[in-house]
Amino acid sequence: MEQFALDAVERLTTRPKVPYETLAVEQLTPVIGAQITGIDLSRELTPRQEKEVKEAFLAHHVLVFRDQHPTPEDHKRFAALFGPLHPDSLPVEGSDPYILEISADKNSRDVAGNGWHADGTADPEPSLGSMLHITRIPETGSGGDTLFANMHLAYDMLSPAMKSLLDGLTAVHDGARPWLTQGLTPPAEYDVPRSEHPVVVRHPDTGRKLLFVNAPYTSHIPQLSRSESEAVLGMLYEHIARTPLLQCRVRWQENTLVFWDNRCVQHHAVWDYYPHARHGRRVAIDGTKPHA
Numbered sequence: 001m002e003q004f005a006l007d008a009v010e011r012l013t014t015r016p017k018v019p020y021e022t023l024a025v026e027q028l029t030p031v032i033g034a035q036i037t038g039i040d041l042s043r044e045l046t047p048r049q050e051k052e053v054k055e056a057f058l059a060h061h062v063l064v065f066r067d068q069h070p071t072p073e074d075h076k077r078f079a080a081l082f083g084p085l086h087p088d089s090l091p092v093e094g095s096d097p098y099i100l101e102i103s104a105d106k107n108s109r110d111v112a113g114n115g116w117h118a119d120g121t122a123d124p125e126p127s128l129g130s131m132l133h134i135t136r137i138p139e140t141g142s143g144g145d146t147l148f149a150n151m152h153l154a155y156d157m158l159s160p161a162m163k164s165l166l167d168g169l170t171a172v173h174d175g176a177r178p179w180l181t182q183g184l185t186p187p188a189e190y191d192v193p194r195s196e197h198p199v200v201v202r203h204p205d206t207g208r209k210l211l212f213v214n215a216p217y218t219s220h221i222p223q224l225s226r227s228e229s230e231a232v233l234g235m236l237y238e239h240i241a242r243t244p245l246l247q248c249r250v251r252w253q254e255n256t257l258v259f260w261d262n263r264c265v266q267h268h269a270v271w272d273y274y275p276h277a278r279h280g281r282r283v284a285i286d287g288t289k290p291h292a
């Protein structure tokens with residue numbers, strides 16, 4: 001690995017450890033993810049617990065809470081500590097617009113999120129993050145893991161020359177692409193969003209830079225020719241997918257809740273358990289407009 005990439009990893013992995021009073025925080029990898037114990041999400045958090053969960057979220061980007069039994073109302077109350085709830089863009093009539101059922105079984109022909117992506121980046125204000133509570137795992141007892149990748153480190157590991165090229169660019173994100181790339185058209189009731197965001201944005205809470213393009217939604221970089229845009233985006237997607245060092249892998253157990261920061265993490269829900277079933281509920285939180 002090049003020295004500039006090693007330096008980026010060293011900066012991240014030698015940060016001083018934050019002490020916690022009310023939580024136990026066990027890192028999943030040195031660069032992304034932590035398992036949190038010491039809180040019960042079916043109860044209101046104390047102010048100290050809330051402060052520490054927020055600190056752990058900004059430090060680790062993906063938080064895993066095991067053996068949790070929140071009702072849908074508890075789940076929404078926990079999410080609302082981070083901001084207004086983000087309604088689903090295609091709510092099922094008669095269902096709670098803030099709860100997205102994540103479900104796959106023998107009748108599924110595809111599953112949500114089976115590829116590297118961030119959620120809803122074609123929106124002018126993509127979500128802050130999502131909380132997914134898995135209540136049923138495949139009956140084989142394995143499969144259906146979710147991978148997460150750190151977009152701060154994905155940016156930091158690039159060469160200085162590549163960073164300075166990307167720093168000046170924007171990218172168009174098109175909400176129709178997930179359908180168009182499969183030869184389908186978006187549902188008529190979907191008000192298709194399309195937004196232009198910087199390729200490199202700053203995290204609104206920490207100010208740290210990160211890579212903000214993803215294969216399902218990003219159509220092109222308008223400052224480049226079509227072939228240059230395809231080559232640069234393709235290189236970045238390969239970098240994310242083929243650098244395991246950027247990633248952690250969450251192996252679900254029933255009643256695990258995972259909270260990820262959609263502003264600086266991409267995720268990939270692995271569909272390796274067909275014909276078995278997996279089920280859960282996801283609540284998302286409103287985000288803000290991404291800025292360079």
Ligand code: SIN
Nearest residue numbers: 102112113145146269
């Ligand atoms: C998603 O939100 O993309 C689905 C995540 C998952 O099912 O693990």
